[in-house]
Amino acid sequence: MIPRPLPRVLLLAALAFLAPAAVGTAAAQGAANARRPAWVLVIHGGAGAIRREDMSPEMEAEYRARLSASLTAGSDVLKGGGKALDAVEAAINVLEDSPLFNAGKGAVFTHNGQNELDASIMDGSTKNAGAVAGVHHVKNPISLARLVMEKSPHVLLAREGAEEFALEQGMALEPASYFFTESRWRSLMRVREREAAQSQGAEPEKGDRTSSAALPPALGTVGAVALDQGGHLAAGTSTGGMTDKSWGRIGDSPIIGAGTFADDASCAVSGTGHGEFYMRNVVAYDICARVRYLHEPLEDAARKVVMEELVQQHADGGVIALDPAGNTAWPFNTAGMFRGKVAADSGPEIKIYAEGSDGDR
Amino acid sequence: MIPRPLPRVLLLAALAFLAPAAVGTAAAQGAANARRPAWVLVIHGGAGAIRREDMSPEMEAEYRARLSASLTAGSDVLKGGGKALDAVEAAINVLEDSPLFNAGKGAVFTHNGQNELDASIMDGSTKNAGAVAGVHHVKNPISLARLVMEKSPHVLLAREGAEEFALEQGMALEPASYFFTESRWRSLMRVREREAAQSQGAEPEKGDRTSSAALPPALGTVGAVALDQGGHLAAGTSTGGMTDKSWGRIGDSPIIGAGTFADDASCAVSGTGHGEFYMRNVVAYDICARVRYLHEPLEDAARKVVMEELVQQHADGGVIALDPAGNTAWPFNTAGMFRGKVAADSGPEIKIYAEGSDGDR
Numbered sequence: 001m002i003p004r005p006l007p008r009v010l011l012l013a014a015l016a017f018l019a020p021a022a023v024g025t026a027a028a029q030g031a032a033n034a035r036r037p038a039w040v041l042v043i044h045g046g047a048g049a050i051r052r053e054d055m056s057p058e059m060e061a062e063y064r065a066r067l068s069a070s071l072t073a074g075s076d077v078l079k080g081g082g083k084a085l086d087a088v089e090a091a092i093n094v095l096e097d098s099p100l101f102n103a104g105k106g107a108v109f110t111h112n113g114q115n116e117l118d119a120s121i122m123d124g125s126t127k128n129a130g131a132v133a134g135v136h137h138v139k140n141p142i143s144l145a146r147l148v149m150e151k152s153p154h155v156l157l158a159r160e161g162a163e164e165f166a167l168e169q170g171m172a173l174e175p176a177s178y179f180f181t182e183s184r185w186r187s188l189m190r191v192r193e194r195e196a197a198q199s200q201g202a203e204p205e206k207g208d209r210t211s212s213a214a215l216p217p218a219l220g221t222v223g224a225v226a227l228d229q230g231g232h233l234a235a236g237t238s239t240g241g242m243t244d245k246s247w248g249r250i251g252d253s254p255i256i257g258a259g260t261f262a263d264d265a266s267c268a269v270s271g272t273g274h275g276e277f278y279m280r281n282v283v284a285y286d287i288c289a290r291v292r293y294l295h296e297p298l299e300d301a302a303r304k305v306v307m308e309e310l311v312q313q314h315a316d317g318g319v320i321a322l323d324p325a326g327n328t329a330w331p332f333n334t335a336g337m338f339r340g341k342v343a344a345d346s347g348p349e350i351k352i353y354a355e356g357s358d359g360d361r
Numbered sequence: 362m363i364p365r366p367l368p369r370v371l372l373l374a375a376l377a378f379l380a381p382a383a384v385g386t387a388a389a390q391g392a393a394n395a396r397r398p399a400w401v402l403v404i405h406g407g408a409g410a411i412r413r414e415d416m417s418p419e420m421e422a423e424y425r426a427r428l429s430a431s432l433t434a435g436s437d438v439l440k441g442g443g444k445a446l447d448a449v450e451a452a453i454n455v456l457e458d459s460p461l462f463n464a465g466k467g468a469v470f471t472h473n474g475q476n477e478l479d480a481s482i483m484d485g486s487t488k489n490a491g492a493v494a495g496v497h498h499v500k501n502p503i504s505l506a507r508l509v510m511e512k513s514p515h516v517l518l519a520r521e522g523a524e525e526f527a528l529e530q531g532m533a534l535e536p537a538s539y540f541f542t543e544s545r546w547r548s549l550m551r552v553r554e555r556e557a558a559q560s561q562g563a564e565p566e567k568g569d570r571t572s573s574a575a576l577p578p579a580l581g582t583v584g585a586v587a588l589d590q591g592g593h594l595a596a597g598t599s600t601g602g603m604t605d606k607s608w609g610r611i612g613d614s615p616i617i618g619a620g621t622f623a624d625d626a627s628c629a630v631s632g633t634g635h636g637e638f639y640m641r642n643v644v645a646y647d648i649c650a651r652v653r654y655l656h657e658p659l660e661d662a663a664r665k666v667v668m669e670e671l672v673q674q675h676a677d678g679g680v681i682a683l684d685p686a687g688n689t690a691w692p693f694n695t696a697g698m699f700r701g702k703v704a705a706d707s708g709p710e711i712k713i714y715a716e717g718s719d720g721d722r
Contacts, residue, residue: 164608
């Protein structure tokens with residue numbers, strides 16, 4: 001553990017003297033600590049232009065069922081006294097194995113018609129982390145990220161090298177055909193047709209991105225954050241990146257601090273959205289830095305970063321966040337975010353559309 | 362600009378009430394602001410086991426001459442009213458073009474006998490950023506990182522994809538032979554021999570890492586931070602990675618927040634050291650977060666992260682840091698760090714060994 005420097009004590013004392021409102025919050029936090037749930041799990045399946053009118057009841061039921069299965073897999077670990085890290089991996093594996101989300105099986109196609117998968121995981125108790133970027137043949141990139149964390153001296157491995165490491169660890173690789181899904185392939189074809197039309201000077205199709213029955217191209221990154229009975233946090237994120245991406249682009253999902261961060265001393269975060277802005281704003285760590293340095297309640301910290309800073313930069317996305325007291329937050333600045341949570345004393349709860357909308361039935 | 366939330370004001374008021382020492386510091390900062398130098402440039406050429414007894418006078422003179430040339434290239438830009446971003450790129454280009462540092466021309470070899478170069482650059486005025494990882498044929502990776510920032514919608518491009526982008530931008534690629542340097546090749550051979558000996562059960566050679574006339578394998582990442590006459594900050598970092606690295610390992614240098622960060626609202630940082638720890642601790646952004654949220658003087662923030670947090674984790678390295686008032690810091694927890702600074706009103710100053718040692722003549 002890192003010893004807390006004196007100034008932090010001073011700041012707290014100063015706050016207690018001058019800011020009764022903040023003291024109220026601190027007291028509320030204390031009360032929250034007193035009734036901290038034994039364990040908590042929060043998951044997401046991507047944020048974006050998810051509107052009820054674009055979603056058939058059957059499709060929505062499929063998403064809900066898979067999110068529910070993910071919560072069950074993760075909470076089974078936590079109920080049994082297992083580690084937050086294991087719960088995060090188990091919950092994400094369920095989402096990676098589904099064609100519904102842009103991760104693992106359901107990964108989108110790059111410009112060259114390949115699937116390039118990224119993932120990262122972080123253990124809040126040790127601040128150890130592992131990540132992989134641009135792998136083509138790994139069924140569960142989050143599990144490979146965990147092997148990188150536990151079995152290599154490194155944090156981030158990329159592309160063929162990461163697959164070489166996977167083989168050395170005895171992980172079976174999948175043929176590229178495993179990742180083929182008709183709907184993702186059609187997404188790539190649509191984007192290519194649009195590009196071709198635009199390069200021939202045609203007007204972009206009106207409402208092309210929002211009125212399509214298909215979900216927007218970048219949607220569907222998955223992630224999980226967990227608090228275990230030992231009081232430890234973990235976070236993980238897994239993605240198939242952007243449809244039609246080229247030049248070996250790496251987004252925020254495999255970047256510790258940008259798409260994923262966990263530290264028992266502050267919080268655990270997994271993000272989903274316009275990755276470049278998550279990288280430039282170091283979004284996941286910034287939320288935890290606000291908690292750590294400003295002692296902002298988790299919900300305020302997450303809201304400020306997602307609903308103020310990212311919005312000011314016109315950056316779409318959302319996060320899930322969890323602190324050691326079991327407080328949770330899941331702000332998003334898009335129409336919807338696939339998300340779910342369950343705790344020892346509440347849930348499971350699954351939502352898709354904005355809070356307060358009548359979309360969630 | 363991001364509006365400052367109320368708690369920040371409260372914290373300052375609270376500090377003013379309870380911590381006269383901190384107020385003194387704030388006043389001193391104000392005075393420093395009043396006499397802010399018109400421009401400032403700080404560079405580094407890597408931190409590590411750099412000891413005077415291991416360094417011949419000729420070798421030391423070569424290092425000093427090249428660091429001096431780098432300061433001249435960057436300060437020429439700043440004197441003429443040029444941008445911090447241009448100064449950072451110019452200063453790093455000079456170091457990349459030298460075989461002395463582990464970046465560009467002098468990059469170390471991977472396990473497979475290749476050179477894999479990483480770099481990143483960030484503009485503090487826009488918080489835009491660009492980075493490349495694992496390129497094999499790019500003479501000046503920092504300049505490619507800048508093209509990624511300015512000419513692509515992405516932040517981080519990797520490997521062949523990044524080189525494809527370079528070609529599309531009209532950048533000439535170099536053959537692998539350009540990066541061949543006898544001393545780096547010998548380093549790889551030494552590491553391989555050691556590995557072979559160890560795998561046959563031999564004792565590791567005593568003092569192998571420190572008594573060798575050659576510099577340690579990971580040493581020599583280069584970086585620069587600059588403040589221009591317009592008051593804008595920029596930061597950049599370029600590296601050849603780790604000798605004998607495998608599995609497509611990516612370190613902290615191309616990771617925004619870990620090895621590089623710049624924001625006019627807080628500070629600019631470039632790091633050099635054990636990259637995995639820089640990634641897990643989000644070192645570059647953490648220093649700026651301390652400045653931004655705790656209002657720590659830059660020197661305190663940089664010192665706490667490098668001399669306390671990294672040291673507690675047994676992680677070697679250093680950083681260079683610069684704030685909008687022109688304050689600078691260059692803490693390192695190793696025997697030495699190649700470093701230099703120059704400002705409109707002072708310098709140039711070049712140092713290699715620890716402060717207070719009689720090593721720097």
